């Protein structure tokens with residue numbers, strides 16, 4: 403049995419009545435790593451682990467990044483002094499942006515404030531309309547639209563450009579060309595070109611993809627080739643951020659990059675300001691370009707499938723829910739949460755800090771815990787009728803990680819806004835082609851055929 407099949411079996415076993423909180427998965431252990439590997443799947447167990455940073459650390463994200471990009475860190479990592487600096491930078495930059503736009507967040511965190519979300523939403527609508535205008539002009543009577551590449555990842559990239567402000571590298575790195583060529587010869591349909599804006603979005607995505615696999619997909623250690631590829635692909639992206647910092651006037655005026663350049667004088671005591679600011683830009687660009695594009699494509703793929711229809715989430719239902727702007731964000735967010743919950747597929751990692759017993763399981767420092775958030779998202783103890791689409795703001799939610807504590811997803815409000823607007827904008831313009839099926843390449847969505855509606 404493969405390690406993946408074993409993991410799935412353990413995930414099922416953990417949801418059985420009377421199952422322990424964690425089960426060990428020797429199939430995922432490696433001689434090169436000193437700790438054992440445990441798996442968590444129940445919703446209450448997964449939530450408890452993600453929120454308990456005193457017992458379960460995020461330092462493996464730091465270690466994995468350090469292996470390939472020394473000095474670069476994500477906010478998803480150990481809550482050390484440098485992370486505190488990055489948080490201060492981010493909050494100062496967000497405050498500067500709000501002041502520029504004359505926005506006042508009131509009592510809510512600025513990244514979740516309705517005025518901020520409405521601003522992001524307006525931008526997402528505008529970008530979606532522009533892309534749809536082009537696609538529908540082209541598509542009548544021609545080849546189907548590739549929703550993944552020509553819509554989801556393109557919109558995510560265009561919005562990342564505007565909100566975060568980082569340009570594409572001005573040269574396409576050789577490994578990116580090779581991976582794109584591999585994709586083109588191994589997949590049917592039109593070739594992806596590394597030219598124009600579509601090319602910029604593809605280049606950025608391909609540059610980030612191996613690193614995300616290395617940092618977020620590694621249970622204990624990743625193979626040497628993946629570390630090499632991550633380094634080769636990600637370094638040009640960091641270099642592009644450095645160049646953008648040298649020319650901050652070129653960044654969009656209301657972007658995070660412009661804001662971080664503007665607040666730099668407030669942080670004279672931070673000797674490595676550029677390194678910390680670059681880490682922030684890099685992390686948020688990755689989240690926006692890769693995770694938002696991927697999630698958007700996967701939600702569309704699910705809603706276009708027979709499985710989606712069985713769950714009560716066909717394409718028209720999804721578009722209808724997300725177009726209901728007059729109901730405020732809570733109901734639209736609930737629909738996005740439910741769609742992500744049903745799409746599933748994600749898992750998170752934690753490392754045990756100290757030897758000790760947790761929920762009757764004896765754990766040792768350095769043991770790893772794989773938190774199956776997809777299994778937790780379908781735990782019948784937390785979700786009545788877990789296979790049904792049942793949007794409700796009261797439903798528990800775990801797909802964007804811990805819901806409290808220092809590691810709550812910073813970009814959730816932005817991501818949910820962009821995905822809702824991008825899907826709502828398709829109403830009356832494009833729909834899934836008959837028998838549309840989402841296909842993947844190298845672990846990411848690659849194609850989902852849509853057709854244009856005549857207007």
Ligand code: HEM
Pocket residue numbers: 452477478479685686687689690693694697750751801802803804808809810811812813814816817818
């Ligand atoms: C559908 C889109 C998204 C999903 C599903 C998602 C999911 C997640 C998850 C699961 C975590 C927790 C990771 C862990 O604890 O190990 C997380 C954290 C985070 N996310 Fe998101 N995310 C999304 C979009 C975004 C966007 C657009 C941004 C920023 C532009 C963002 C920024 C962050 C940051 C900075 C953290 C780290 C929080 C911390 O540890 O301080 N996310 N996200």
